[in-house]
Amino acid sequence: MASTPSGVNRFYLLVGVLVLGGAGTLGYLVTRPKAVSIPANVTVLAADTAGFRGYILGADSAKLEVSEWADFQCPACQSFETLQFGVVRRQLIETGQVRWRYRDFPLDQPHHQTRLAAHSAACAEEQGRYWEQHRLIYQQQATWAGNSAAEGILRDLARQAGLDLAKYDACMRSAKYAGRIQASLAEGMKLGVNSTPTFLIGGRLYPGALSSDSIKALVRSQLAKPGA
Amino acid sequence: MIYRRGVALLALAGLFLSTYLYLYKLGFIGTLACGSGGCETVQLSPQSRFLGLEVASIGVGGYAVLLLLALLALHSRFSGASWPVQWLAGLSGIAVLFTVYLTYLELYVIHAICRFCVGSAAIIAGLFTLTLLELRRTRTRPA
Numbered sequence: 001m002a003s004t005p006s007g008v009n010r011f012y013l014l015v016g017v018l019v020l021g022g023a024g025t026l027g028y029l030v031t032r033p034k035a036v037s038i039p040a041n042v043t044v045l046a047a048d049t050a051g052f053r054g055y056i057l058g059a060d061s062a063k064l065e066v067s068e069w070a071d072f073q074c075p076a077c078q079s080f081e082t083l084q085f086g087v088v089r090r091q092l093i094e095t096g097q098v099r100w101r102y103r104d105f106p107l108d109q110p111h112h113q114t115r116l117a118a119h120s121a122a123c124a125e126e127q128g129r130y131w132e133q134h135r136l137i138y139q140q141q142a143t144w145a146g147n148s149a150a151e152g153i154l155r156d157l158a159r160q161a162g163l164d165l166a167k168y169d170a171c172m173r174s175a176k177y178a179g180r181i182q183a184s185l186a187e188g189m190k191l192g193v194n195s196t197p198t199f200l201i202g203g204r205l206y207p208g209a210l211s212s213d214s215i216k217a218l219v220r221s222q223l224a225k226p227g228a
Numbered sequence: 229m230i231y232r233r234g235v236a237l238l239a240l241a242g243l244f245l246s247t248y249l250y251l252y253k254l255g256f257i258g259t260l261a262c263g264s265g266g267c268e269t270v271q272l273s274p275q276s277r278f279l280g281l282e283v284a285s286i287g288v289g290g291y292a293v294l295l296l297l298a299l300l301a302l303h304s305r306f307s308g309a310s311w312p313v314q315w316l317a318g319l320s321g322i323a324v325l326f327t328v329y330l331t332y333l334e335l336y337v338i339h340a341i342c343r344f345c346v347g348s349a350a351i352i353a354g355l356f357t358l359t360l361l362e363l364r365r366t367r368t369r370p371a
Contacts, residue, residue, distance in 0.1 A: 008307075015236060026244070
């Protein structure tokens with residue numbers, strides 16, 4: 001089985017060619033444009049919103065609506081979602097007193113991946129699992145925010161939320177909800193929102209991560225008003 | 229020599245595969261070409277680190293060493309020597325045991341399967357088998 005020196009040299013040559021080919025392939029994978037890019041400041045078309053005005057949780061018959069303007073990458077929003085929103089959900093939304101409306105308010109500086117997360121949640125909504133993905137994105141904020149592998153991490157969260165990944169991937173690549181996210185931001189700015197989270201309760205804006213007790217008190221005062 | 233060449237080619241394949249996964253961990257590659265989604269789950273799990281090191285980086289280092297040893301074993305100066313093959317057998321044996329441990333983690337701790345990890349397991353199993361065959365050949369060769 002002994003090889004001639006020229007045979008070994010030919011093999012070394014083959015290895016060299018394979019190394020170059022492999023290095024070239026890896027180089028291409030590193031330098032190619034990333035599959036997903038959610039543009040900011042896009043021109044909003046009527047079709048982008050098509051009547052869409054936020055993600056709603058709660059009964060249509062609820063006496064009061066609360067809007068939350070938030071950014072998936074904002075730590076205060078994460079704090080509100082993980083520490084306070086559970087109580088709000090159980091005591092105000094599930095009891096039929098309040099209808100919750102979540103609006104994207106992406107603060108691109110310094111949250112460079114916030115639109116990616118907002119779009120990921122929008123793609124989950126397409127499959128009827130918006131709130132599952134919303135919760136996971138906030139719960140796992142520390143793992144994806146500021147991480148250059150955020151796209152893959154959000155995809156894994158989509159898998160955990162039970163999404164069809166083929167549909168999710170197609171949705172993310174299309175960036176089809178970039179206009180909707182931009183429209184939500186524009187509407188918030190028009191209302192006077194300038195930080196996140198900001199809550200709109202009874203026609204008044206309340207900036208900052210309110211406690212569930214504060215929200216309950218505000219809701220009760222609104223519901224106690226004559227005609228409420 | 230055919231076994232030694234096979235070992236070199238498998239080590240090269242493993243080196244590319246683990247480099248791809250390590251580049252993903254470093255954030256240079258957006259998503260892994262893994263249809264099931266299990267690859268991200270495995271690569272982003274706490275078990276993707278071992279003794280403070282990324283498992284993918286251990287793969288890069290391990291396959292690089294195996295490749296260098298295999299190329300050395302092919303060199304005319306060492307073609308009759310058995311020590312490079314003995315080293316290859318020892319190191320690839322350790323790699324097989326490590327792969328068994330990682331596969332256990334995938335199946336029973338992470339509950340997700342990464343196709344690339346399955347690929348690496350197949351590569352290391354093939355590499356170990358070829359190394360054992362070469363070791364037997366060098367030992368039975370007439371003096």
